[in-house]
Amino acid sequence: MPLPVLYSFRRCPYAMRARMAVAVSQQPCELREVVLAHKPAELLLASPKGTVPVLVLVDGTVIDQSLDIMRWALQARDPEHWLPRTETQWERTHAWIAENDGPFKHALDRYKYPHRYALPDGRAHRAAGAVFLQTLNATLVAQAFLSGPHFGLADAALAPFVRQFSHTDALWFAQQDWPALQAWLVQFEQSTSYLSTMDKQPAWAPGQATVIFPPP
Numbered sequence: 001m002p003l004p005v006l007y008s009f010r011r012c013p014y015a016m017r018a019r020m021a022v023a024v025s026q027q028p029c030e031l032r033e034v035v036l037a038h039k040p041a042e043l044l045l046a047s048p049k050g051t052v053p054v055l056v057l058v059d060g061t062v063i064d065q066s067l068d069i070m071r072w073a074l075q076a077r078d079p080e081h082w083l084p085r086t087e088t089q090w091e092r093t094h095a096w097i098a099e100n101d102g103p104f105k106h107a108l109d110r111y112k113y114p115h116r117y118a119l120p121d122g123r124a125h126r127a128a129g130a131v132f133l134q135t136l137n138a139t140l141v142a143q144a145f146l147s148g149p150h151f152g153l154a155d156a157a158l159a160p161f162v163r164q165f166s167h168t169d170a171l172w173f174a175q176q177d178w179p180a181l182q183a184w185l186v187q188f189e190q191s192t193s194y195l196s197t198m199d200k201q202p203a204w205a206p207g208q209a210t211v212i213f214p215p216p
């Protein structure tokens with residue numbers, strides 16, 4: 001039977017969080033790994049903006065925002081209870097994600113790739129991003145996960161970006177007084193939710209063997 005098609009790029013944090021939600025929900029898809037420098041025509045036809053992830057449903061509906069893909073998957077099946085259960089939890093989750101996807105991502109890009117933005121270095125933006133990370137650490141001192149007592153949507157949505165920030169200068173990150181955040185990130189990087197979505201795949205091309213994700 002035909003499956004939804006998920007265009008992805010292994011190292012993109014937006015694609016990571018979408019794959020994690022698809023995997024935990026066990027919604028089978030055809031995974032198409034994209035090389036961003038050589039985007040396939042099929043991806044651009046589905047979503048002219050040309051970014052990943054993009055999910056094309058069997059009926060032709062296109063979902064090209066990572067959070068919408070996460071909700072599509074988890075609303076179909078949410079065995080680990082990632083979705084918030086109350087309005088207050090939803091509001092808190094939306095606030096975390098808005099800060100992550102807005103100001104924090106802005107700082108992350110300029111910290112990691114300063115020369116793309118004609119900056120001499122990324123230190124000022126590292127400092128800006130650190131303010132958000134301090135807030136996350138304070139939350140994780142008080143509770144096990146951003147979502148509360150167990151890993152949830154907020155954790156899955158933010159962790160790939162915090163991981164990218166931490167790997168930009170791992171020594172600096174390790175020297176910060178953020179023990180709760182650092183432990184949370186280690187736990188994430190060792191989790192099945194993360195590791196099961198990070199297998200390397202060849203770049204997709206028409207006619208190649210179908211890659212089923214998550215693996216049956």
